[in-house]
Amino acid sequence: MAASTVIASLHLQPLSSPPPNSRPLYLKFNTSHRENLRYLSSLGVIPQNPRFAPPVDNLPVILSAVNFLKSKGISDEDFSRLVFLCPQLFSPTFDISTLDPVFDFLTAELGASTAESRGLIVNCPNILLSDVEYCLRPTLVYLKELGLRNLNRASKTNAHVLNTRVEKLRAKMRFLKSIGFEHEEAARVCGRIPAIFGYSVESNLRPKFEFLVYDMERELEELKKFPQYFGFSLGRRIKPRHWHLKKKNVRVSLSRLLMWSDEKFYSKWKP
Template sequence: MAVIASLHLQPLSSFSSSSSPPPPSSSKPLYLKFQTSHRENLRHLSSLGIVPQNPRLAPPANDLPVIFSAVNFLKSKGISDEDFPRLVFLCPQLFSPTFDISKIDPVFDFLTGELGASTEESKGLIVNCPNILLSDVEYFLRPTLVYLKELGLRNLNRASKMNAHVLNTRVEKLRAKMRFLKSIGFEHEEAARVCGRIPAIFGYSVDDNLRPKFEFLVYDMERELEELKKFPQYFGFSLGKRIKPRHWHLKKKNVRVSLSRMLMWGDQKFYSKWKP
């Protein structure tokens, strides 16, 4: 897109002596126009990570107005130059010449209006999860927000990676985690409190993460559900790298400690306490 700046010049006659005749009433002001070159436009988009540095791989000149429109729109919403490379990498559709950038305006309205996020918080949520811009407000984001609030989650407007990804999770996936917790013995209120305390649980796979950890707790560690209810953070630790090695280490020592003591301590403190 050619960026045009205009310089208004006074008619030369205005600088002449008083004896000079005035210019005709029909005379028009003169303008000098400076056009940003196609190469400079490409250089700017390249600095943002939107187009390749190699001019041969650059998009056609006719596509640049649409791309610049997307850039200007996002900048008007608080996105800064240093944020663009991440947006391009994770959500390249935003800068496609066939994408209508106005379609994402409702997402910004949702973040500021319904979620209560400031401009800076909205920007943080988007940078943490750019694909949230492609989510439908009515059928996706709003139902998710309502469900999360029903579970007691608060401060979802804070610009954390956790909040961004939870907000961009469909309600059915959220409910699947609740169903799992209830299936292993949590009451609805208890399961809701767990999700409120550890929203990261919404990002864990039931079959690949939560269920194997629960089964190891019950069948290998021979621990009761009540202990898990007291320390649901157990689900946040790696089964292969943290839970299993420490359990087997303590079992060899014939030592049994609480889940929190077993998992919360750093490696140095843990293994110096119960040396191999």
């Protein structure tokens, strides 16, 4: 459901006034309607413009979703991002309890702490909408078989890799093996550079490999020693630096070619 649809569904009539000094961590439903609106607006869950406020009947559902997510470790500052990327979480038709299996998976199977789970979710909110049985669990098993570790750490790479179907992961392994990596070598590459799972074979990995072999005239063995090559931009770093040194008839290792900062690289080999 689009964010605009959720917002459009989100008109309010004042309810009873809140009791004095009542400011619980999780907002109670006997709080005044206007205060609830201000609260949700401050989180970014609903717009500040009252014309786009939710109907009265929808407000308890939205508050339940907020309270549920906060009980799982989501912080106030995270909600605007969740609303932007997963507006359906705050739809009046969404059953927030369907997220329980995902949180159970993160804790029991991935071994993530509350803080780590929050970090993974904030980095990739769509992980909340993934099916544990058909996506998250098979992916975790496959990644562990390849030797990837510390997948519970709250990094952007881990979050997106965990939310990737196994077949897409296998496609990257097939590519590496097709260019000459043994299975164990390909697995080690993926373990060292899990971000490779997020790269397109045809528009990213293959063009880089072909440039390495045909234009740079490098051997596969050099790539095996420095697979981080795949993590650099072909147009912004690999090509410009290669052609710059080519004009000077200078050849250096891949790591030296790519790891140095622009300042260090171009001060060493001035244009």
